[in-house]
Amino acid sequence: xxxxxxxxxxAHGLLLGLVLAAPLVAPALLPWGAEALFIIAAFQLxxxxxxxxxxxxxxxxxxxxxxAPLRLVPWAGTAVVALIAGPExxxxxxxxxxxxxxxELLIYPVIAHLLGRMPRLGLAGAILLLLIGCGLAxxxxxxxxxxxxxxGVGGCVFWLRGPDGEPGATLLALGGSAAATAIALxxxxxxxxxxxxxxxxxxLTLAHLSVMRRHPLHWRLPSGMRFMRIH
Numbered sequence: 430x431x432x433x434x435x436x437x438x439x440a441h442g443l444l445l446g447l448v449l450a451a452p453l454v455a456p457a458l459l460p461w462g463a464e465a466l467f468i469i470a471a472f473q474l475x476x477x478x479x480x481x482x483x484x485x486x487x488x489x490x491x492x493x494x495x496x497a498p499l500r501l502v503p504w505a506g507t508a509v510v511a512l513i514a515g516p517e518x519x520x521x522x523x524x525x526x527x528x529x530x531x532x533e534l535l536i537y538p539v540i541a542h543l544l545g546r547m548p549r550l551g552l553a554g555a556i557l558l559l560l561i562g563c564g565l566a567x568x569x570x571x572x573x574x575x576x577x578x579x580x581g582v583g584g585c586v587f588w589l590r591g592p593d594g595e596p597g598a599t600l601l602a603l604g605g606s607a608a609a610t611a612i613a614l615x616x617x618x619x620x621x622x623x624x625x626x627x628x629x630x631x632x633l634t635l636a637h638l639s640v641m642r643r644h645p646l647h648w649r650l651p652s653g654m655r656f657m658r659i660h
Contacts, residue, residue: 471581
């Protein structure tokens with residue numbers, strides 16, 4: 430499902446293309462690429478699902494499931510690519526399919542409602558717990574992918590609370606991404622937590638950049654007519 434953030438949407442499409450090409454370029458990066466896809470795709474899903482707050486109970490659950498098949502097509506392609514990468518990646522393909530089924534049919538309908546009721550501080554705590562959960566899970570496991578999916582949903586809810594597109598918030602998200610990336614490179618033992626944290630912060634940065642404010646400035650022509658110029 431496509432969201433409304435052009436820069437983030439372009440990054441999502443580029444990442445999907447890179448993951449599909451991974452068996453030919455760097456098969457070892459396929460699990461990390463799939464994890465990044467789970468985070469960004471879940472972020473985009475919650476962003477695009479504007480009607481979720483107006484739906485409730487079983488009716489909302491059924492409505493969400495009815496729209497799921499179209500969203501599952503890219504995941505099926507990713508699982509096929511994992512199989513093409515070699516017999517040792519069969520477990521990865523199975524993990525992707527299990528995690529996306531859990532995310533679409535169970536995790537999203539439950540946590541989208543719960544996270545929407547949390548204050549901003551509570552959301553930050555939930556995101557921290559999900560990052561810790563990712564660190565405790567084994568790479569390329571369905572449980573880890575499922576938590577990455579939940580992490581993306583939580584990150585989107587956090588972003589929707591604002592301030593969105595503000596320079597300070599954008600720089601903070603960018604700084605978080607850079608710091609998490611540095612930790613992942615310098616401390617390999619912390620990669621299981623630092624990498625999803627870096628991906629989430631980068632997703633927030635791209636979301637902020639997609640709606641960066643433009644401040645109109647007045648200027649005058651010699652004739653005295655006033656126009657609005659956007660910088």
